[in-house]
Amino acid sequence: MKKYTEMSREELLAEQSAVKAQYDAYKAEGLSLNMARGKPSKEQEKVSLPVLDVLNSKSDFSNDENVDVLNYGNLEGLKECRMFYSDLLGADPDKIIIGGNSSLSLMFDYIMQCYAKGASEETEPWILQGDVKFLCPVPGYDRHFGILEYMGIDMINVPMTDEGPDMDVVEELVKDPMVKGMFCVPKYSNPTGCTYSDDVVRRIAAMDTAAPDFRVIWDNAYCIHDFDEHGDTLLDIINETVKAGHPERAVEFASTSKVTFSGSGISVIAANEPNYSWIKKRLVKQTIGSDKINQLRHSRYFQNFKGVHRHMMALAAIIKPHFDVVLTKFDEELDGLGIARWTKPNGGYFISLDVMEGCAQRTWDLCKEAGVTLTNCGATFPYGKDPKDENIRIAPTYPSLEELAKATDVLMTSIKLACLEKLLAA
């Protein structure tokens, strides 16, 4: 088909009438579909159920360091759990602390510590330094922005490229001493699905920042969430920052939320000195330690990297077809129209879709009217404001393949309609 942008007014009107008929037909179906939720499907949950069989009242609870897992103690987490995460992230097990069910909490608490107590022994709490700022690669993850907004930290948009944040922009912005950090989802980024290139990781590790208390929040949420054996590879930020002479630069976070159970997994922090000790200085006041029974349950279930890889491939076999449904349809029906572009990730949970400028919210509204819920427009930007009104985050994992196919059809029709309206109004 011809590009919409190259159509004559008559062609556009003819197309609009055809698309509108299609849209009305969908609307008449009385659909109720949802592509907004970045959460595992029921089918994925089933893959993890055997985790719950690992421990029962008859179990032997012995472990590497002979910790009483049924009692208090062990702030850093069980050794086998730290070893397990060391395999996954590449960081030294002695730089790792195991947390509770939520890496979001670990990030919130870490940023709160920087905010209220400072990022190090030597630096002032951010709250006492005036209007501090954070760099936010966009599109990005709304819950990251939510943490910063809660603390009143100013957010600065940084454009994402296919290789990660635009480092020319980042390197310029960090010359401002009030810029205190940056949020990164370095592998299968939420929502673009891109993985930071080695060059980008090295530039993040090596760049000069005016603020001595600048910290990168390295949310490695999708570190092992490949769609097949040929997943993207990512440099280990913890080691790279040491090599670059900035060991304090980054704090890494991950969890099993999208590995086992989204609300009942284990999470992790990895950090070099001085961050590791600084974080522990808080943690020792905040908790006696995380849930060791759940830690043992997880490490016994996975045993080693091979075990977790096998598990992730079982999940990938479920997840990838969901992505394929959306991407195949996009390729068949949207490609070449000149009204949308989208990412084709090798893992993770999202597809990032950019429609013609100014058409995202209208697309969202049309979908809603036809019974398809999308992630709120603007959610992928600080303060909920997409400056070009073009980005839509698609979460394909949760709906069934059938629902997903239908929802994608409605979405594509809505995009076309929104863009046709815009072109005709021009």
Next chain:
Amino acid sequence: MKKYTEMSREELLAEQSAVKAQYDAYKAEGLSLNMARGKPSKEQEKVSLPVLDVLNSKSDFSNDENVDVLNYGNLEGLKECRMFYSDLLGADPDKIIIGGNSSLSLMFDYIMQCYAKGASEETEPWILQGDVKFLCPVPGYDRHFGILEYMGIDMINVPMTDEGPDMDVVEELVKDPMVKGMFCVPKYSNPTGCTYSDDVVRRIAAMDTAAPDFRVIWDNAYCIHDFDEHGDTLLDIINETVKAGHPERAVEFASTSKVTFSGSGISVIAANEPNYSWIKKRLVKQTIGSDKINQLRHSRYFQNFKGVHRHMMALAAIIKPHFDVVLTKFDEELDGLGIARWTKPNGGYFISLDVMEGCAQRTWDLCKEAGVTLTNCGATFPYGKDPKDENIRIAPTYPSLEELAKATDVLMTSIKLACLEKLLAA
């Protein structure tokens, strides 16, 4: 036996020589005993093991509100869990939020919120208000003091009576607008074991505080930890503060740490408006929700108040004999000597022992020398400083009955020796 304080110098010297011989004999045994740890024994752990059999991969995970417990969501916690805690605490289930494995974390995070974001929409963060202060009934719990010390909040000692904190002192101190709160362990207080009287609870709820952002941290850690059917009763602070016209006065915390597994239980916050919404405003940024599988595991296991009561009575049957060993020995050997007084709680985890002024640290040292570890002197006071050097916290649950008997013998001998030294030096 005659009171030490009424003995002549000759009598004291004779007694010292006899006690010293006994002490040396204990020392020669090469003991290694520990009365410092306020944690459940192996025997107690066994009582809770069946909790781990409640859920497995074949389980039906349905629940009162039909929440998908294997997935994200549900910030407040499962309804059955909130109902369960509502039974325990007396608070409305809609005023309850279920947390992770640690009520300490809930308290830390709440105080951090007040510190960095304020105690309410209308009031300034404590960090921006200058040198804010907190009232600490003493002796008290070192981890409470640790939170305040971490945040640099000044701690003011308030003496404990048999009915709770000395309210005349409290009512006077809260006239200072920089006094922003008070820590309370209202039932089987750590370490005195006393339960706040109705009058004390009502005075806490009703008193006028100069600070509008004054908050009571009501750590109801031992709310159901009675030694028998005739446990102490405690007024419900959440309702009392409403009655008194100060609904914002208190935030209540509890957990199953000493009910099921110390590191793998569930915790809870209960609060009236406006605190409830203010806390949720933070929580919604900090987490997607606590571990619902563990919540379901706990609520299925207990079913109802009767279930938890049965469980607690099974634990009490193990715990009470531990307290009896210590208290019987104290009664037999220390009573009437005029050198020590101690509490006789009806529940909880601790006995508070006050020895002759200036003799606690010397007693501790003598115990250590003879192979018996006690809770560090001063741990029951802010900044680790017991102004009278008289308080020792005894934690009888963890050692075996045999170890406990021996440790108590060593302790009593050490107390006698320390006090005799002091009397002879006078």
